[in-house]
Amino acid sequence: MSGEAGLRLKLNKKLKIASGRSRNSKDGSRKFERTLNNDRNGNFKRMNSDRKKKRIYAEQDMVGKVDYSDNETAPSKKFERTLNNDRNGNFKRMKSDRKKKRIYAEQDIFGEVDYSDNEMAPCRKASSKKEQKQVKGDNKSSRSIWVSKRLEDATSETRRSSRKVKDTVKSAETSNRTKTKDVDNMNFGRADSLKKPTKSKYDSSKRVDISREKFPDVSPSKSAKKNVQEKRGLDEGTEVMGDMPKKKKRVIRIDPHDISNKRLDDGLVIYESAKEKKKDLEENTKMSKNAQFRTIQPSPSILSFVEENLLGRRRLIELRRAGYNTELSAPLDNIPFSTSSERERIEENMFRNKLTFFAAAKVSSSFPPPELPEIAFAGRSNVGKSSLLNSLTRQWGVVRTSDKPGLTQTINFFNLGSKLCLVDLPGYGFAYAKEEVKDAWEELVKEYVSTRVGLKRVCLLVDTKWGLKPRDHELINLMERSQTKYQIVLTKTDVVFPIDVARRAMQIEESLRANKSVVQPLMMVSSKSGAGIGCLRTVLSKIARFAKL
Numbered sequence: 001m002s003g004e005a006g007l008r009l010k011l012n013k014k015l016k017i018a019s020g021r022s023r024n025s026k027d028g029s030r031k032f033e034r035t036l037n038n039d040r041n042g043n044f045k046r047m048n049s050d051r052k053k054k055r056i057y058a059e060q061d062m063v064g065k066v067d068y069s070d071n072e073t074a075p076s077k078k079f080e081r082t083l084n085n086d087r088n089g090n091f092k093r094m095k096s097d098r099k100k101k102r103i104y105a106e107q108d109i110f111g112e113v114d115y116s117d118n119e120m121a122p123c124r125k126a127s128s129k130k131e132q133k134q135v136k137g138d139n140k141s142s143r144s145i146w147v148s149k150r151l152e153d154a155t156s157e158t159r160r161s162s163r164k165v166k167d168t169v170k171s172a173e174t175s176n177r178t179k180t181k182d183v184d185n186m187n188f189g190r191a192d193s194l195k196k197p198t199k200s201k202y203d204s205s206k207r208v209d210i211s212r213e214k215f216p217d218v219s220p221s222k223s224a225k226k227n228v229q230e231k232r233g234l235d236e237g238t239e240v241m242g243d244m245p246k247k248k249k250r251v252i253r254i255d256p257h258d259i260s261n262k263r264l265d266d267g268l269v270i271y272e273s274a275k276e277k278k279k280d281l282e283e284n285t286k287m288s289k290n291a292q293f294r295t296i297q298p299s300p301s302i303l304s305f306v307e308e309n310l311l312g313r314r315r316l317i318e319l320r321r322a323g324y325n326t327e328l329s330a331p332l333d334n335i336p337f338s339t340s341s342e343r344e345r346i347e348e349n350m351f352r353n354k355l356t357f358f359a360a361a362k363v364s365s366s367f368p369p370p371e372l373p374e375i376a377f378a379g380r381s382n383v384g385k386s387s388l389l390n391s392l393t394r395q396w397g398v399v400r401t402s403d404k405p406g407l408t409q410t411i412n413f414f415n416l417g418s419k420l421c422l423v424d425l426p427g428y429g430f431a432y433a434k435e436e437v438k439d440a441w442e443e444l445v446k447e448y449v450s451t452r453v454g455l456k457r458v459c460l461l462v463d464t465k466w467g468l469k470p471r472d473h474e475l476i477n478l479m480e481r482s483q484t485k486y487q488i489v490l491t492k493t494d495v496v497f498p499i500d501v502a503r504r505a506m507q508i509e510e511s512l513r514a515n516k517s518v519v520q521p522l523m524m525v526s527s528k529s530g531a532g533i534g535c536l537r538t539v540l541s542k543i544a545r546f547a548k549l
């Protein structure tokens with residue numbers, strides 16, 4: 001027993017010395033903190049009991065007469081062995097992490113791990129969990145090597161990163177000051193050794209930033225140029241001076257309108273300028289056309305006709321004062337689908353008769369035999385031919401009309417009573433139809449106006465806004481050649497000012513003054529307002545009255 005007591009005392013002493021050493025060392029204090037933390041979590045008692053158990057097992061080993069004086073690692077090995085044994089026995093409840101703690105405690109006690117470097121602590125803390133998982137091997141020395149290796153890696157990495165920053169700053173400074181190849185090679189070499197592709201980018205951007213800070217007056221483009229120069233210089237292995245004298249650019253000013261000093265390269269410019277000039281000229285001519293139109297002085301007879309018939313754009317109050325029933329839908333002198341009693345009010349007896357459709361022709365062979373004197377209505381598409389027929393007879397709906405140009409595609413024959421035949425011709429020019437079809441219509445119209453027996457008059461309808469167009473002139477020339485009587489009728493007078501209606505009438509009369517087949521006076525109507533319709537009725541009914549087949 002006395003021997004046993006002696007051994008116990010010795011062991012206690014050893015343990016006290018070890019714990020004292022650990023407390024004195026920096027890592028020992030850390031270990032102490034951890035134990036305190038454990039205590040805070042309520043494991044203090046268990047720890048005490050563990051220590052007691054350790055002591056007991058140590059005692060047991062010592063009773064087993066094992067000599068530890070030679071090798072200090074032996075007790076730890078023994079401890080672990082006993083712990084392993086205990087897993088099957090009394091210490092089943094103990095968790096692995098607690099066991100690990102105990103292992104660390106042993107390490108601390110026996111001072112196997114060298115914590116001389118201060119940087120170790122945070123690394124160890126950060127990777128403590130990983131380490132705990134990995135530190136499973138029984139060999140303490142291997143564990144200590146692994147930990148020390150990790151620590152070394154961590155410290156070297158931190159050193160590297162700090163060195164990197166220093167290097168980048170240094171390289172930036174050197175590139176701006178000296179810009180020698182050697183310095184940059186060093187930098188690139190370092191970047192390569194670090195094996196980070198982004199590093200070089202970072203370096204270059206940093207360099208640019210620093211250069212900007214250093215030379216705030218230099219524009220970014222210039223600094224970029226400098227960088228390019230630097231790179232070139234480095235590639236060639238020659239020194240590039242930052243303060244090179246700049247070459248002044250010669251600026252040659254060329255007169256854009258002067259063609260004499262142009263080179264072949266400036267051909268495009270010449271072409272463009274010519275195009276612009278042509279455009280200006282066209283605009284001027286266009287302007288002059290409008291200006292010319294405004295200078296037309298209508299004759300007093302035309303002006304009085306326009307005023308008497310309320311032609312042109314008018315206010316409702318004006319129409320009301322003139323006796324028009326403004327409450328009726330357009331045209332004002334019209335009642336849609338009028339009855340025979342309503343037709344009685346038409347001044348001219350001729351147009352009191354009922355309008356009836358009797359034939360349509362696509363080709364000249366299908367024209368009906370000429371039984372009645374015919375009055376045809378020709379003109380460009382959408383000029384208002386069909387509408388005028390309806391307006392003259394006050395029988396809206398007999399002749400079909402549309403907003404879309406090209407509705408009338410055949411020559412349509414309408415009988416007005418038993419004395420007159422009204423013919424609606426297809427329009428020419430602007431129409432939503434194929435070119436071949438339009439050409440066919442035009443040919444048919446030309447054939448009709450030039451060859452038709454019984455055709456007493458062609459009312460050539462002209463839009464007041466646009467006046468005579470080349471196609472109209474074509475038809476006029478044809479009728480002149482074929483000696484077909486034609487009368488110009490201005491339509492849609494309600495969309496322009498009265499003075500412009502008069503000007504247009506005057507303009508057309510002047511242009512056709514030399515023509516022989518043209519019938520005067522020029523008529524002006526509006527199928528919408530009914531203005532001038534009565535006058536046209538009077539003129540046309542005279543034809544029927546005196547016409548002889």
Ligand SMILES: Nc1nc2c(ncn2[C@@H]2O[C@H](COP(=O)(O)OP(=O)(O)OP(=O)(O)O)[C@@H](O)[C@H]2O)c(=O)[nH]1
Nearest residue numbers: 382383384385386387402406407408427492527528
């Ligand atoms: N403001 C106004 N519009 C009119 C007048 N006459 C006709 N219109 C309109 O002009 C468009 C064309 O009328 P249409 O009578 O179909 O013309 P069109 O000459 O027969 O046309 P095509 O059959 O294609 O040759 C329609 O929307 C009419 O409402 C008018 O005197 N004044």
Ligand SMILES: [Mg+2]
Nearest residue numbers: 385386407408
């Ligand atoms: Mg029509």
